[in-house]
Amino acid sequence: MSYNKEQDEMRVGVVQEVLRIIDIDALADSASRTLRRWGPVIAEYIADGRDQLDLVDIVERHCAEEHGLDGVRAKLFVRLVYLMYQLDIVEDVAVVAWHNRALKKADVDQELVRALEPFVDGLNESDDSDDESDDGSDDGTEEGSDESE
Numbered sequence: 001m002s003y004n005k006e007q008d009e010m011r012v013g014v015v016q017e018v019l020r021i022i023d024i025d026a027l028a029d030s031a032s033r034t035l036r037r038w039g040p041v042i043a044e045y046i047a048d049g050r051d052q053l054d055l056v057d058i059v060e061r062h063c064a065e066e067h068g069l070d071g072v073r074a075k076l077f078v079r080l081v082y083l084m085y086q087l088d089i090v091e092d093v094a095v096v097a098w099h100n101r102a103l104k105k106a107d108v109d110q111e112l113v114r115a116l117e118p119f120v121d122g123l124n125e126s127d128d129s130d131d132e133s134d135d136g137s138d139d140g141t142e143e144g145s146d147e148s149e
Contacts, residue, residue: 006033007047011051011055012046014041014042015055018034018035022034026077027075031083035084039084039087039089044048050092052089053097056081057098059081060108063080073109073112074111074114075115077112077115082094082119095119096124099116099117
């Protein structure tokens with residue numbers, strides 16, 4: 001897909017406005033309710049993996065720079081990324097790629113990167129176990145089916 005500056009600017013604006021709706025005092029419930037309601041709108045501005053990486057960048061910048069988030073920045077960031085993953089706005093490969101890239105960047109809040117590590121580790125473990133079960137179950141299932149017929 002070709003680069004579309006207007007689409008990128010709209011994505012930033014929409015995501016920033018949605019994130020401002022979240023009530024920090026009721027973080028878990030408010031973040032969930034807000035993204036369930038507005039997630040489909042955000043998803044309209046996500047066309048590919050690059051857009052997904054950009055989306056996580058926007059969320060990271062919001063959590064790193066927004067005043068009044070002291071003490072909950074990391075929790076909010078992880079919660080938002082997790083919800084975007086659960087709502088299929090970002091894919092696991094995008095979350096892992098963003099994390100790997102962010103580890104090497106000086107302009108990314110490393111506290112937020114570290115806070116995301118358990119989630120990324122879980123995604124990596126899930127991918128590893130899926131690969132192992134796919135490898136084993138495909139061979140066993142096919143052989144079992146052939147023998148019983």
